[in-house]
Structure formats: C-alpha cells, structure tokens
Amino acid sequence: MTVIDAHGHLGRWSDFAIPDGSARSLVDVMDRCGVAIACVSHLLAVGPDARAGNALLLTDLAQHPGRLLGYAVFNPHDPQAPARLRDLMDAPGVIGVKLHPEVHELPLDHPAYAPAFDIAADRGRIVLAHSQHASAFSDPVRFAAVAPRYPELPLLMGHSGLWTSGFAPAAEAAARCPNLVLETCGTRMTTRHLLRLVAEAGAERIVFGSDAVFLDLRVGLGRVLLADLDEADRAQILHGTMDRLLKGLR
C-alpha cells in the first residue's frame, strides 16, 4: 500500500518549538514508516507571510519531487494573492490551495476567499482548509455553506472539526456535501473517534493526514494503522481517497 499524507507542513511555528522542520527531516520520517507522499504547505505561509512561505514551499518541492506535493497558502487580505495563486497553480508539484480561516481571521464562506475557490475550481485542484468546531471562522457549517458553491471542487476539511465535539458536525456536513472530504489529523482524535467518522461518513470520504511537522507524522499514522478498522476501509483512508483526488487533478 502507498500511504499518502494529505495534510502536512514544513518549517516552524510561532508559539512552540519544532526542533527540525526541514523537508529532509519530514522525508526521513516518511521513509521510516512507509509514507510515500506528503501534501504540505509551508508554515511561514500559513503564518505571517504567504508570499515568502509559498516561495520556500516551491524550493522544497523541487528538492523532493514525487515525495512532497504542495498546497499554496492563500491570504485573503493580500491584494496580490489571486494573481500570485494563479502562478503558483502552474508550479511543479502544487496540487491545490491551503486556507486557514483562524490565522487569517476571516470566515471560510467570506467572499474574500472566492478568488481562491474560483482558481482552484478552474484549474481542477484541491482546497484544504483548517476546521475548528464552534469557531466563527472555520466551524463545519462554514464548509457546508461554501462547498455547494463549487460542486466539482474537492474541499478537504482539515482536522474534521478539530475538537471531539466537532467530529459529528463534520460528518453531518460531509453527508450534506458530496465534495467535502474529512481529514484525520489532530491531537483530540482517537481510534474510537475515527471509527465513528468511518461509520458516519464512509471511508471513501476520509483521507489520512498527520499535520507533520506541526505534529509527529507517526502518531497520526498509527491511529489509522492500529484502529480496529476493516482493511478495505483502512486502505481507503491511507491511500484510496487521496489517490482518487490526485488522479482527478487536471
């Protein structure tokens, strides 16, 4: 089986220490536990500077072709962001757009994100957005509001609501929106929560994500590998769903 990590990062973050956030370090861990591909954004781009962070992403993608695929971060406050995103969509290894409504303090269904969704839909790409239940910016209801506007666009709900209280609302949103895909990373997720997500949403609507190098890739992976799942469902989460999305890229 070829494991694909749908949600990862490179770099460092502001409020805690990542001892080594390099691409080399991530690829080493991937090699150690059998992950073929990680789809990543750069933390500098998620945080203070999307322009600079996206540039670093392209450099890292070029150094690890085939192992790292990229999401370009779209900052809805940057007037140059739409034009820059169009260019980034043409860069080798870039598969889609990363949105972080918490960092950018703007609800996911705000019109300022429309250029990002339009560009991703036009180019046949993927959008991965952070979700956080009970947040004014990224509650699963925001995903359910925006997903029907772009029915052909795969919209990944990073963290599936994040909090334990958010997993059921995330599954409900996925049930209403066929193009919503749930992603598994987060420190609140356990195997029993994962089993419930599979029961409620179906494995074909779930992708494995680790949040590395923010989190340890092995912890997120172990949760899927050691869960009491049907083997076909496990393969679907670790590989099948994301493989289908990647093959659907234009």
Add this chain to the structure above:
Amino acid sequence: MTVVDINRLLGPLPYDEVASRDPAGLVGELDRLRIDSACVVHTHAVYGDPRDGNESLTAVEETDGVRLRPVPVLIPGPLGTAEWQGSGGLVRLCPGEHRWSLTGGYALALAAALARTRTTVLLGWETVTAAEIDQLASALPTLRIILTGTGYRSLRELAELMDRHGELYVDTSTLTGHLQVEWFAGRYGARRVLFGTGAPVTDDAGPRFQLDTLALPDSETALIAGGNALRLLGEAEDP
C-alpha cells in the same frame, strides 16, 4: 521489549462511552495494541473524590494484578486521602481537578512523604503551572515526578524544567510534536522519557505506533517502552 503504559485511565468517562469502562475491556485494548501492562488510575478517583474513588481499584487488585497496576490518586490535607503509608510504587496527584494547591503546606508535607518513601508521582501538566512544578521540585529535589500530557506546544517550558531538575520525567501521551520524543531522549537521555497514552481521554494507538518507529537505538527505545517504568516502580535495577 516490555511495554508499560504509565498513564492510563480505567472506568467510565462522563462524556463518552469507552471500552475501558471495566478491567476486561481495558485488557482487551492492551491486547490489541500489544501493551504488556498499564498503570491505571480509576476515573472515579479523578472525576470524583479519590477518598471514595480509589476503592474502585480494589476490583483490579482482585481480578488482575499483572496487566493492570493500580495507581491511587492522593489529596493532601485534612480533607484529603489519608496520610501516605505506602512505599515505592506510583501515585497520581490531580491538584487542578480536586482544587488544592501544589505548593501549599499540605502538599509539600505529602510530597515530602512521597520522596522519603521513593514513591513516584504522576502529575498532569495541564493542571498546574511550570512555576508550581519548579517550586515543588526545588523544595524536594529527590521527588520523582512524571509529567503527563505535556502536549506538543510546551517544549521550551519543559526544557527549562528538565534542565533544572534531574528527577523530572515526561510521558509520551501528548508529546506529539515532530520528533519531540527523540529530541527529549537526545538532550536528557532516554531514561527520562516514559511511554504513556493518557487513554481513553487521549489516543493510545498513535503513541504505541510511534514507539515502534522511534529513531533511537533499541536499548533506548526499550527504556522508554517499559524499562523506565519498571525501574521507577522498583521492579528493575537502575542500570
């Protein structure tokens, strides 16, 4: 390699249904993840008053003294659990949950008794402050404290504490930042890191898989997996 989960809950949770609500269910979980034994606190003693809740561990002692290792929760002072009469082993302190001060006079008296009897303490990181831990460890430098649930965002605070106090340890339950276990083992030695899950509140499968894939020598992984736990429990020699 012997695997001991140093940080496990037994019993029902008030907000979720879990397999480990009873000893048989918990042992089933351990079997599934190839964990040899677990040090268990009863949920009655965490989410209730330990003066009553610790009695629920009696069922463990009667039915299973091998896979599940009972860990009492202690409270200092006149409204607490009785004066500590034990020796060695492991206890848990929950000052946040039970509303008492970790650095008050009652707590320091209890901690002194625990240090004197070589009893190791489990202490939840999120229920106290780094300053309180520093104060306690400074007052009682021989007291062995395993900080549990440290999270992945606390590395800088933890590093200062670990540098200052040689008898502070961490569990791996939420030490889930990228390669943080290896970083701790590299800086402080593997003997100060213990496998723990915090399950069922936090995930057990992830830390268990992480244990199998650590980028450390086998001897160091074995210490983290269970060697350190057995040493602190007095069941293995200090190498």
